[in-house]
Amino acid sequence: MAAIRFYSEHPSFTFRGKGRASRWLLALIRSKQREPGSISVVFVTDDALLEMNRKYLQHDDFTDIITFDYGTEQGGKVGGDLFISVDRAHENATLFHVKPADELLRLLAHGTLHLLGYQDKSSQSKQIMTAQEEEALTLYKQTQ
DSSP states (O other), X not given: OOEEEEEEOSTTOOOOOHHHHHHHHHHHHHHTTOOEEEEEEEEEOHHHHHHHHHHHHXXXXXXXXXXXXXXXXXXXXXXXXXXXXHHHHHHHHHHHTOOHHHHHHHHHHHHXXXXXXXXXXXXXXXXXXXXXXHHHHHHHHHOO
16 A cells, blocks of 8 residues: 655654645656555654664765665565655755755655656766656645
Protein backbone atom coordinates (compact mmCIF):
# COMPACT_ATOMS: atom_id res chain seq x y z
CA MET A 1 0.00 0.00 0.00
CA ALA A 2 1.33 3.42 -0.96
CA ALA A 3 2.04 5.55 2.08
CA ILE A 4 4.16 8.54 2.93
CA ARG A 5 4.80 9.04 6.60
CA PHE A 6 6.44 12.03 8.26
CA TYR A 7 8.42 11.95 11.49
CA SER A 8 10.35 14.59 13.36
CA GLU A 9 13.37 13.72 15.44
CA HIS A 10 14.32 17.39 15.57
CA PRO A 11 13.67 18.79 19.06
CA SER A 12 11.96 21.99 17.90
CA PHE A 13 10.42 21.17 14.52
CA THR A 14 6.95 20.06 13.52
CA PHE A 15 6.17 19.57 9.84
CA ARG A 16 2.87 21.13 8.88
CA GLY A 17 1.00 20.25 5.72
CA LYS A 18 1.62 16.51 5.79
CA GLY A 19 -1.55 15.69 3.87
CA ARG A 20 -0.85 18.06 1.01
CA ALA A 21 2.83 17.04 0.86
CA SER A 22 1.86 13.38 0.81
CA ARG A 23 -0.65 13.89 -2.03
CA TRP A 24 1.97 15.91 -3.91
CA LEU A 25 4.75 13.34 -3.61
CA LEU A 26 2.38 10.53 -4.64
CA ALA A 27 1.34 12.63 -7.66
CA LEU A 28 5.00 13.30 -8.48
CA ILE A 29 5.77 9.57 -8.47
CA ARG A 30 2.73 8.76 -10.59
CA SER A 31 3.60 11.57 -13.04
CA LYS A 32 6.76 9.57 -13.83
CA GLN A 33 4.62 6.48 -14.58
CA ARG A 34 5.84 4.75 -11.43
CA GLU A 35 3.96 3.09 -8.61
CA PRO A 36 4.47 4.50 -5.12
CA GLY A 37 5.37 2.24 -2.23
CA SER A 38 6.20 3.16 1.33
CA ILE A 39 8.24 6.30 1.99
CA SER A 40 9.31 7.65 5.36
CA VAL A 41 10.42 11.25 5.73
CA VAL A 42 12.39 11.96 8.88
CA PHE A 43 13.32 15.50 9.90
CA VAL A 44 16.54 15.55 11.93
CA THR A 45 19.27 17.85 13.23
CA ASP A 46 22.51 18.67 11.44
CA ASP A 47 24.44 16.53 13.92
CA ALA A 48 22.21 13.51 13.40
CA LEU A 49 22.52 13.72 9.62
CA LEU A 50 26.27 14.24 9.85
CA GLU A 51 26.55 11.05 11.87
CA MET A 52 24.48 9.16 9.27
CA ASN A 53 26.62 10.62 6.50
CA ARG A 54 29.76 9.34 8.24
CA LYS A 55 28.33 5.95 9.12
CA TYR A 56 26.53 5.00 5.91
CA LEU A 57 28.21 7.05 3.17
CA GLN A 58 31.69 7.57 4.63
CA HIS A 59 31.39 11.33 4.06
CA ASP A 60 32.59 13.67 6.78
CA ASP A 61 30.57 16.75 5.96
CA PHE A 62 27.18 18.28 6.58
CA THR A 63 24.46 17.67 4.03
CA ASP A 64 20.81 18.62 3.74
CA ILE A 65 19.34 15.25 2.78
CA ILE A 66 20.24 11.58 2.67
CA THR A 67 18.07 9.19 0.68
CA PHE A 68 17.91 5.44 1.18
CA ASP A 69 16.21 3.68 -1.73
CA TYR A 70 14.31 0.50 -0.84
CA GLY A 71 12.42 0.17 -4.13
CA THR A 72 13.92 -3.21 -4.94
CA GLU A 73 12.71 -4.46 -1.56
CA GLN A 74 9.20 -3.18 -2.36
CA GLY A 75 8.77 -5.06 -5.62
CA GLY A 76 9.97 -2.18 -7.77
CA LYS A 77 7.63 0.35 -6.22
CA VAL A 78 9.13 3.73 -5.37
CA GLY A 79 10.03 3.56 -1.70
CA GLY A 80 12.64 4.43 0.86
CA ASP A 81 13.65 6.78 3.63
CA LEU A 82 14.39 10.48 3.31
CA PHE A 83 16.37 12.04 6.16
CA ILE A 84 16.28 15.84 6.02
CA SER A 85 18.33 18.20 8.17
CA VAL A 86 16.01 20.97 9.32
CA ASP A 87 19.05 22.99 10.43
CA ARG A 88 20.70 22.75 7.00
CA ALA A 89 17.40 23.54 5.26
CA HIS A 90 17.06 26.74 7.28
CA GLU A 91 20.67 27.70 6.56
CA ASN A 92 20.20 27.01 2.84
CA ALA A 93 17.00 29.07 2.83
CA THR A 94 18.93 32.04 4.17
CA LEU A 95 21.77 31.46 1.71
CA PHE A 96 19.44 31.18 -1.31
CA HIS A 97 16.97 33.87 -0.13
CA VAL A 98 13.96 31.56 -0.02
CA LYS A 99 11.47 30.70 2.70
CA PRO A 100 12.48 27.77 4.92
CA ALA A 101 9.21 26.01 4.03
CA ASP A 102 10.05 26.30 0.32
CA GLU A 103 13.52 24.88 0.92
CA LEU A 104 11.99 21.91 2.76
CA LEU A 105 9.69 21.31 -0.21
CA ARG A 106 12.69 21.38 -2.55
CA LEU A 107 14.42 18.79 -0.37
CA LEU A 108 11.31 16.59 -0.37
CA ALA A 109 11.24 16.78 -4.16
CA HIS A 110 14.99 16.13 -4.37
CA GLY A 111 14.83 13.01 -2.21
CA THR A 112 11.79 11.66 -4.04
CA LEU A 113 13.52 12.25 -7.37
CA HIS A 114 16.46 10.21 -6.09
CA LEU A 115 14.00 7.41 -5.32
CA LEU A 116 12.79 7.76 -8.91
CA GLY A 117 16.33 7.22 -10.17
CA TYR A 118 17.54 10.76 -10.78
CA GLN A 119 21.13 11.45 -9.81
CA ASP A 120 23.19 14.57 -9.16
CA LYS A 121 26.83 13.46 -9.25
CA SER A 122 27.86 15.14 -12.53
CA SER A 123 27.19 18.69 -13.69
CA GLN A 124 24.82 17.39 -16.39
CA SER A 125 22.85 15.22 -13.94
CA LYS A 126 22.70 18.17 -11.50
CA GLN A 127 21.12 20.32 -14.23
CA ILE A 128 18.57 17.61 -14.93
CA MET A 129 17.86 17.21 -11.21
CA THR A 130 17.36 20.96 -10.77
CA ALA A 131 14.94 21.07 -13.71
CA GLN A 132 13.03 18.11 -12.25
CA GLU A 133 12.89 19.85 -8.86
CA GLU A 134 11.37 22.92 -10.53
CA GLU A 135 8.78 20.74 -12.28
CA ALA A 136 7.99 19.05 -8.97
CA LEU A 137 7.55 22.39 -7.20
CA THR A 138 5.18 23.51 -9.96
CA LEU A 139 3.19 20.32 -9.36
CA TYR A 140 3.11 21.15 -5.63
CA LYS A 141 1.49 24.49 -6.40
CA GLN A 142 -1.25 22.62 -8.29
CA THR A 143 -1.83 20.16 -5.43
CA GLN A 144 -4.52 20.91 -2.86
